[in-house]
Amino acid sequence: MSTPPKVADAADAATAAEDAVRRLTELGTTLAVAESLTGGLVAAAVTGVPGASRVFRGSVTAYATELKRDVLGVDGGLLAARGAVDPDVARSMAAGVRRALGAAWGVSTTGVAGPEPQDGQPVGTVYVAVSGPAGQDKVAALRLNGGRADIRRESVRSVLALLLGELPGNGRTQDTEQNGGT
Template sequence: MTSVAAQVLRRLWERDETLAVAESLTGGLVAAELTGVPGASRSFRGSVTAYATALKREVLGVDAALLAERGAVDPDVAVAMAAGVRRALGADWGISTTGVAGPEPQDGKPVGTVFVAVSGPGGVQKVVELRLNGGRADIRRESVRSLLELFSGELAENARAQDTEQNGGN
């Protein structure tokens, strides 16, 4: 996974952009993966591990009504977490994880239900639902990998869109 983290950070360095992470079920594993790359501090601003639902609201600004209605394991919550950490830590990009690693279901969602999200410049917002198998450690590890892959793809797509704009749409 470190290679994906390194690739993401390299793209951010080239663009002079920053990243912040909001994590729930991954409990800091995304931040650990990123900070495992030498020089990460050039682009990585920091992270918020909002494991408790109240912190999603209080620290990340996730709407209380949304949390009350749907619970913390929800695609809109994942997007709000990514946007909230981006805002809270003053980053160009925010990424997030929320889900159920087990051993018990949560908010009516089965173990292995995970949402990963990206929030970025120009209104970029993307969320992906994952249905993961395995034990708690497997689900958490795959959530990290999936989030970094999603973000890597979003950075590449965003770069192509900027290129097209700068070159007059050709």
């Protein structure tokens, strides 16, 4: 798992949200958010950006495990076997919110903000994921330090950074012109 060099502050998350809304607007595409440990903070960061209504479809805060299964379509067997704090659960949540809310892009957060471990995972274990229209499917595993608020804030920044890295034209995704495509 990776450890970020510093814990994000509110300005970092706000900047990531602004960058994501700007890029999604430029691309003329849409976003849906599935959240667990962040409890709506990703959606709040995105909707705090003027013009977000052009790209933001909505969000599902699936704090309870059964909501991950029943609303987002996460496999019940996966949840029973591994618990909610798992990279495949994060991946499934991102894909599920895309489908449920009719968005081109979906992102998700799941993890342990504390104060106690959960599903056998220590505090600070977080998975963020992105699911996109051309089969983009990426999960980042984070090991975060700090208090509950710090972990949640850095999770918001991290999931938006992951999204930005996967959006076309941001250098980390494949550019068809560079790869000989049209």
